[in-house]
């Protein structure tokens with residue numbers, strides 16, 4: 001694993017956006033795996049700016065998002081479809097038909113999971129998968145206890161994850177309790193993984209993921225098995241790893 005330590009959220013966002021932009025420059029029709037959450041918002045803002053300034057084009061890029069809540073329509077402001085439009089897709093020159101998320105309103109969610117796996121395979125696999133990390137070590141909606149052999153599947157969200165996401169909803173009981181998420185196997189099949197993290201509340205999760213045993217109780221620990229992981233994080237998020245002598249300069 002390569003670690004890139006920054007001082008601030010803004011610098012973490014810059015490094016994250018830069019790695020994504022380099023990937024697009026090297027392979028204009030690359031497949032980007034994208035994530036939602038607070039962490040990537042700054043990077044998406046920079047990518048939007050660079051695209052508007054003509055420094056970068058997503059014209060041939062294909063994207064696949066990690067996850068989507070079950071039961072929320074694309075127009076629901078809490079859906080990840082909506083999030084991606086608001087934070088990235090509406091600002092870039094990508095073709096709408098090349099932007100994919102799991103379907104949260106599928107009549108047959110199990111079939112939607114299978115077709116999402118087929119879609120990723122038909123695109124030729126993911127070149128770069130962007131990930132955040134949950135305080136409990138989740139990646140995507142792969143919560144503690146998930147099988148490392150999971151493909152795209154329906155996940156029951158833990159109370160801690162629903163509580164963490166409740167800040168984005170009007171009422172604490174509003175976050176859906178289920179989602180469609182890429183599985184650990186899906187994520188690990190990406191050629192390169194970019195894990196971004198910011199803030200002290202991520203320090204323990206990163207420490208457990210990268211200095212502890214590889215265990216399904218800490219889903220992100222499986223990243224120890226991937227040959228090309230780049231961790232871009234600010235000093236506070238890396239404080240646990242630094243204590244163990246892991247962090248970069």
Ligand code: PGA
Pocket residue numbers: 036037038039040132133134135138139140
């Ligand atoms: P966050 O979420 O970026 O909002 O912190 C990350 C995650 O839970 O995977």
